[in-house]
Amino acid sequence: MIDLSLLGFGAGSWGKVLLLATLMTLAVTLVALAIGAIIGSLVAWAKLSKNLGWRFVGDAYTTVFRGVPELLIIYLIYFGGSRGVTWIGSLFGAQGFIGLPAFMAGAIGVGVISASYQAEVFRGSFLAVSSGEIEAARAIGMPRLLRFRRIVVPQILRFSLPGLGNVWQLSLKDSALVSVTGLAELMRQSQIAAGSTHLYFTFYIAGGVLYLVLTSLSDRIFGVAEKRVARSFRGSVGRG
């Protein structure tokens, strides 16, 4: 039967390695989500812009990055990014090939994908902000930037929370694809453990269980956060 002692924490067992890898997966996904939030809000802004050119750029971004396999995008960032870094390096007089660190390549790759989904979430939230509130702010003479900071952004963040929860889950699972760059995250370490012990089933199950723990835990956390946020909606649907 399956030897479970290999999953423990003693010498020669893989428990600690897999737990560290789980933290790495979390780290990659967190950085990716942050990168995605920055790019995503820019793309959402472009999609909502009155300028036809910007709108085209925004729509093209979300169409391409939601329509092309995630794996292909990660290849693009990993191989293409290294070429870009090498080129920048050569400007500063560096010689030869410089690789983009696997962590950065992975985080940017997953981030770029999650940006396309976050852009849709932000756009939807922006459209959900009632125009009455913006008019009210304008009526009391708030300048544009202050209006954006005090009225629009807080509401966008609030409306976006459920959507961002979905994007987080999605990015968490996409981060498994970063294993192709060799970054020691959960998928990659499960692969290494499986390969070196020849217990493929055991270690892929172990990896899968750890992913399930991550996804169900973050589901809980987003559930709690959504309930807290729902308190600020007066008499709204789904109030916690």
Next chain:
Amino acid sequence: MDFAFLSDTMGQLLAVTPVTLELWISCIAIGGVLACFVTWARVSGVPGLTQLAAAYIFVFRGSPLLIQTFLLYYGVSQFAEVRQSFVWPVLRDPFNSVVISLALCTGGYTAEIFRGGLQAVPGREIEAGRAIGMSGFTLFRRIIAPIALRQALPAYSTEVVLMMKATALASLVTVWEVTGVAQRIISHTYRTFEVFICAAIIYLVLNFIVIRLLLHVERRISPHLQGRPNAIHPGAPPEHAAGPIELPEVPR
């Protein structure tokens, strides 16, 4: 712009496009059938069966597809019992193995979509059906299924596009489809961007066609839910029908 390289790349990628399509069609077909069973188990209310279906959905939606694929392709060979059994000739082949794992995964997602469709069937419609004496299968065939399918179709189109993207994982278990061949060309030539563009065009065109087809089906089966017909040009499509193609909303 090196057009010779681009057309050569495009040729190589188009040559394996049928493999991507085969993977996609097989996993959609098998996954669809599977999803029907899982949905049925999930809403059956039979103790044990419902929990089993819920667990199935939880596992396949909660873990990355890549680990499921590896588990099936590399994992089951750990057991000598499997290697000696009748399923081995099927599972040994990477193509079959990938199709099965993709189908198992999409089965979980699709089951949730179908369940959502079922829940959207208004209780009064079922009551009305019962009132005129319909029961069991007739009720399902005439009332429940048509309404549920219409409700589920938009979300199902999203899932179908996601599966098109998911077929890319087949390249990691040595099935040469579009993404795999693209990666091979990239690692031979280091011309990442050009190859990416070619592969991206193939996927975008495939997804565009699929979305258009499903939109067409959607319009055919639920004309009453479409926008008001154009009164000035009666033959013209409803106003919002001509909008840009909608790619999937945030899924998973």
